[in-house]
Amino acid sequence: MHFASDNWAGAHPNIVRGLAEAAEGHAPAYGASELDKKVEHRFSEIFERDVAVFFVGTGTAANSLALASCNRPGGQIFCHAEAHVNMDECNAPEFFTSGAKLVPVTGPQGRMAPDALATAIARFPPGVVHGGQPVAVTITQATEAGTVYSLDQIGAIGEVARKAGLPLHMDGARFANALVTLGATPAEMTWKRGVDILSFGGTKNGCWCAEALVLFDPGRAREMHYLRKRSAQLFSKSRFIAAQFDAYLRDGLWLELARHANAMASRLAAGLVSTHDARLAWPTGSNEVFAILKNARLRALRDQGAVFYDWPATAAIKDELATDETMIRLVTSYATTAREVDAFLSICTGE
């Protein structure tokens, strides 16, 4: 009963096979191999547009490089208050930008509210240097609350960013999970709604180490080559990241794995709601379930081997918690089995 995180899972057999195939022979290093180029081209196909692709080692690197490429002195970057870049990256965005500030913007269920964003941006009028200058907006899809932005919601954020002249970055650590929830195309969920730069994650969905930075305007790629190298994110044997993406994107594997993970989360969420002891903190839109359970139940679950994390409740949630309740996070992955889910649920309903 592994629900601690999707990064506790290993790597899908196809990914492992891809790594094994890449292991043979010689090929140019630092991203110049045939395989690197082939996979970069594959990204352009998937996004129905010429894109520039940069493989990196971690999601934090992808996000931080994206934001660094947008930054200017005194830069203000607008993100949701609970965003991963703001809460869980140990100041990597601040470090990669040499001192940008992340400005938290509120919004229900992990989604930034467009009017709250517009208000936050308006606090920094052009030409007033004291507060700094807006330089970028970043959203997470799927969100840190396990929800997804609808296409319209992305478009609304994109519109606010566009009016303010700001590039829009999407942290897509769980991009595939959001995509299959919406039933949208990659193009629809990104540049067609105003996204300029994407962190495209493969690690949480069955790769071991495959993250890509996707620039929808390849004209912005020039500096990124230097940014990536000076950030120690240019891998000499880059083709092994390419090999993972090659397997990941072939024959729809990535979507299949995301659908499975999401289905497991839905099964878990539906099961929890049907018990009388549990309720959801937020609706489940991807492969993360945020639920509120009785503490006694949580003890029973852990006693019987379930692994998951308590999760810090936001102020709004905290007000709703009874003293004998705790908010938890349950994450499913490509490797989660229905049996695991059902075993978990049976403990939840057991007396």
Added chain:
Amino acid sequence: MHFASDNWAGAHPNIVRGLAEAAEGHAPAYGASELDKKVEHRFSEIFERDVAVFFVGTGTAANSLALASCNRPGGQIFCHAEAHVNMDECNAPEFFTSGAKLVPVTGPQGRMAPDALATAIARFPPGVVHGGQPVAVTITQATEAGTVYSLDQIGAIGEVARKAGLPLHMDGARFANALVTLGATPAEMTWKRGVDILSFGGTKNGCWCAEALVLFDPGRAREMHYLRKRSAQLFSKSRFIAAQFDAYLRDGLWLELARHANAMASRLAAGLVSTHDARLAWPTGSNEVFAILKNARLRALRDQGAVFYDWPATAAIKDELATDETMIRLVTSYATTAREVDAFLSICTGE
């Protein structure tokens, strides 16, 4: 005939097998798995001492984090003029340190001369703020010239650093290659000669992505956890790096692969010297051969499929070059075959 770089090779079958085994099941992320801990312990065994180990993704990351951990405001870091950190890392050390300066120190055959180092350090007397303050010394073993420091030579550098109160870092991107050349133990080649921090490279010697930062004083480890994370070098599925090292360090594989690469380089060097058209720029001490050949010969080699790089000659070498000669670099690896070497040599000796 692949002699472009050891990072054009792929990954050894044992490494691939290690990755495949790690792919199954669930395990705590971010370095907390059993496998991570087991391999960390293995490093302590190999170095005959409690060490703190940090897995990272690239050699540049290992070097830059090592130097960042030593830095202070106005920090001067002493390195050989041709050091990888100085020439080939796109200012990553400067970026990770938020502005340290690399002070180039001369010395023949890629090795820093101890008295030149002492002189360079003496230019920064304590309490004079204008020039900044010395904060670290870094050497590369094996060197960028394909030579190695003897144990005594490391000790001499270590002694200069110790007297100046400076930590000594070793860039061991080709640590194994140097080790088997010297026939020394890892302890003898590092902390017993004054090395405080080591970048331990596996990637060039048969892994695909396995680099470790080794701190001989585990008391310095606390800040490194945060340094690594904020630099986007903490891998969620860290166990896949551990798995590579696990296979690499098991049953002496790492030494065996290095011995093979070195033997191929020696064969190449010996063969070249026996021709009348070629000579060595520096003696071959590891898996890199720096040679000076006639341009006509180089064209013939490339015409017949040999892959290698021209190499910028240092000032001293440049003076020795005839107008129809060029300096080149030939790198061997675990994957180089004697047949490749001999094919190359036969072109060199052919009329």
Added chain:
Amino acid sequence: MHFASDNWAGAHPNIVRGLAEAAEGHAPAYGASELDKKVEHRFSEIFERDVAVFFVGTGTAANSLALASCNRPGGQIFCHAEAHVNMDECNAPEFFTSGAKLVPVTGPQGRMAPDALATAIARFPPGVVHGGQPVAVTITQATEAGTVYSLDQIGAIGEVARKAGLPLHMDGARFANALVTLGATPAEMTWKRGVDILSFGGTKNGCWCAEALVLFDPGRAREMHYLRKRSAQLFSKSRFIAAQFDAYLRDGLWLELARHANAMASRLAAGLVSTHDARLAWPTGSNEVFAILKNARLRALRDQGAVFYDWPATAAIKDELATDETMIRLVTSYATTAREVDAFLSICTGE
């Protein structure tokens, strides 16, 4: 009727005289002159303790250097949500620290609430790298709301910081104004209540450019010399800053000027309250008055030459504002005259 800011004032005649005297003759540069040393010693007298003093050019420099000296990788710095370091320094603290994060803490009337601070710190448990690590607490005295922390309130913050092992910094851009309000000694308002580092401002209170960083633990001074120089804040003709402080601190001039500025603010506040159209947003504790007036009245004031800024209302204040009201800030200084204040008030009471 100048109430825009205390930095719209010029320099007190005694300060000008000090500058003129320092202009003659030769003296060692970069802080090594007799005058520099004499004034540094004067700080130790005033604070009843050996302190290390660093003259710098701006309050932003003093604050940013103080925070930089406390920072570590992934550093979280706790400040009031409305703090100058957070709102008005264009990311200078983030830049000087190479990427620390300022964590806003709430509290009424510009003062950080000790329990809110403790809660904020507790969000970063030791050893969990993802969120970063707490490194410092900073408060502003007098606050950005024109109030002051009582000695007990400073002590309560100091106690939270001490328990968390964090240094406490005080932004004293209006140190003298707070001091005379409390009737305390400099020692009582700082290190006796747990303050470790102080930005001691003279510029807003009658100097033209005189800011000092005061370290109550001189053992921490070593690195600051390099930090200041690499931040371009070591002035070659440093003695001209020393000269300003020399005049400023002589015969209680600094306290006299602050008393005057505060008295003018009190007169203004009292006068406003006595009208029926105006009320105070926060109680007036120093030389800043935050008031809420009818828009029509503000127009009349400006028409007749009064200079002051509208001020962005905090959320709590905004709820209290009528649609025809605006919050403004009125700042007095050593140069404010009772006649100016009374002229302003007469417009406020006029029909």
Added chain:
Amino acid sequence: MHFASDNWAGAHPNIVRGLAEAAEGHAPAYGASELDKKVEHRFSEIFERDVAVFFVGTGTAANSLALASCNRPGGQIFCHAEAHVNMDECNAPEFFTSGAKLVPVTGPQGRMAPDALATAIARFPPGVVHGGQPVAVTITQATEAGTVYSLDQIGAIGEVARKAGLPLHMDGARFANALVTLGATPAEMTWKRGVDILSFGGTKNGCWCAEALVLFDPGRAREMHYLRKRSAQLFSKSRFIAAQFDAYLRDGLWLELARHANAMASRLAAGLVSTHDARLAWPTGSNEVFAILKNARLRALRDQGAVFYDWPATAAIKDELATDETMIRLVTSYATTAREVDAFLSICTGE
């Protein structure tokens, strides 16, 4: 006999008078005053072109901001090996740029040789990320060797920079001294010869704290406002810097002071050469004299109250030094008197 540095001098009476006049009344802060604007306009007149002007506190700040405004990731900045930015600013340029590298270029008598510059730039071909990318060239006028670049020599450097697409910065800490030596106009010595950004120094030539960054392309000014503020170099009472420049630039005071300082240096140099014990290390082109004297003579000079610094000899000079000789630096200023010079010389010629 004060020859330690021109920054050991105080401030010229006209400068002091300017400060006193600025001290009265109220004026907008942060560079928005009438006086600020008037002086900015004066710079455009002097340079016969619309320029953007930014007042800052130190020469190090001006240089570092100039270089930061040119920097890009992996940035390589070309300077003379002995340049102040490289030797005496405690990594401020590296810090302000968040990690640029200063690439030392050689050249006789403190002047960068154009062909050495071209060779240095050619080491970084476009598109090869490992070494980083060239971003700027910086020269010092007058140089750190007390010489000056002729207009043609500036033009030759400017031409190399232009061909490489690099902006050219001039560190003009002693701009006026060089200008009067050449008898050129400010325009001729800067933008007409390819200079894009200038650090215009007033402090060493009779101001106490007056440095300006001059951008010959005002279109580059937008970001500089934020760069300056986030670097803590935006002074609230900026008008006091403006006031110094106002006096400095009025009625040719700046040129008159420079002429005097240069004349004193020439008198000193000529006098030294006429003795048999001393010789010049480099020809004297501004207000710095670098001379080689017998150690016994230096002791006599110091015994009789002369103040000056020994100076580290470059390698070429070191070869020429006898064992009983030392190289020293003698700096004159607006405040140096002919009597001081003659007293110094009489000791030199005395038996």
